[in-house]
Structures are given as C-alpha cells and as structure tokens.
Amino acid sequence: MNGVTLQGIEKTYRVDGREVRALDGIDATIERGDFVSVIGYSGSGKSTLLRILGGLEEPSGGRLDRTGLEGRTGMVFQEPRLVRSLTVEQNMALALKHTRDPRKRRQAVDSSLELVGLAEFRRAFPGQLSGGMAQRAALGRALCREPDLLLMDEPFGALDALTRKRLQSELVRIYRLTGMTVVFVTHDVTEAVSLGRRVFVMERGRIRDEVPVPFPYPRNQSSADFIVLRDRVLAQILSRDEGVSVAI
C-alpha cells in the first residue's frame, strides 16, 4: 500500500515534572490520495499527531512508515506565518530555496499563485492582505513545493464563516486537481465532514473512531444524509470525556 502507516505511535511530554501523554498509541493508515479530517477536543493530541506526521517532532514510541509518499510535505497552520517584509511571491519563493533553477522556481510560484487565486496580488505584502488572502498565500506557499502530503492544522479556524466556506471549496477543488494526500485538523464538525473522505475522531491521545464519509464532492451541507452523518460524528465527540490523560 502507498501511504502513511502509524503503529502504536506515542508521544510523552514532560511538563513541570509530570509526564503528559499527548499521544497514547495511534494506529492508523492513510492511503495515498486520501483526505482525512481529524477532529477532537482541544488537548486530544491533534496538533501533536500532525507535527509527527510532518517530521517536526519525533514520537516517543511506535513506528511511522511512509511508502510512496516520500516526497515533500507541506504544512499550513492557523496563522499564515508569512514574512511581513516580503511580497506574496517572495514568500512563496522562500519555500523553494532549494530549487536552484530560477525558471523552475518562477513556474512553481506562478502555478501556485493561479491555484490559490492570488495572481493579481503577487506583489502585495502580507500587511495589505485580508485574513482569507493571507491564508491563501500560506496555502500557496505549501503548494508550490508540490507536496505529496499536505498537513493542515485548523487552517481556516481564524476566518469568518463566509471566507471559510470559500476556502473550503477551493481546497476541495485543489485536492481533486492535484490528487495529493491531505490530513486536515479542525474542531468544526461540519468542516470535518464536508472535507474528509474519512474523519478520525480523537480522544485523549487516541483515535477513537474512523468515520467514512461516502458523499461525492462537492458536498451539499444541507442534504439529509449529510446532516445525519454530521450529527452522528458530533454525538460521538460529545459522548466522550474532555481532556488528556496525565500519567504521574
């Protein structure tokens, strides 16, 4: 199988003399081309899982295999994290500093600007962009490296509802166009079910449920089937305890 396999992944942090178990045995498979939404209470380990998937952190235990997805990983966070003194296109080019050929760099930046709809704002500075445009730029910066795996940590969490909806549709369009593998962390159930082919429900450092979402894209959030599934996922989360397990 081509994709990411996680076996017994654990992560323990030491905080103020105590051990906090952020991940407590994650077993999961993410196939190449899949779109997985990850949802759960704050503190359930979503961001830790994403950072481990992205290689930003090492697990304390367990095994992670990436087969056929050995290429680049892109990450998008809740804040755009753009360099304020650089233009949109310069921010994107920064992600391509290892691409020696300037022509290739320009092509990658150009096509990424097109994908996220920012071609006309390529010379704008971050301070001149709205929140939605800044997140588009952050997405474009991740995309210009043509990632095999795109990891997103509540990327639309700080946006207003309308902008958020638009960016959700854009992301689905880009996902279908590129065929990349996406892992998308959110605490919004509607967003999780609108975007993912599967929803991982996390609780206390574990994946408690994997819910398949059988609806074709683009999804109709007002359809009866959609609402039934969304409410089921919500009920699953609400029936669980909040918080993380703490071992002394």
Ligand SMILES: Nc1ncnc2c1ncn2[C@@H]1O[C@H](COP(=O)(O)OP(=O)(O)O)[C@@H](O)[C@H]1O
């Ligand atoms: N760098 C860190 N140092 C210490 N504790 C951390 C660190 N990152 C996360 N944690 C703890 O691990 C648990 C899971 O955190 P996190 O993965 O950020 O959850 P989520 O993204 O679901 O809100 C929390 O209890 C958090 O306080």
Ligand SMILES: [Mg+2]
């Ligand atoms: Mg988080």
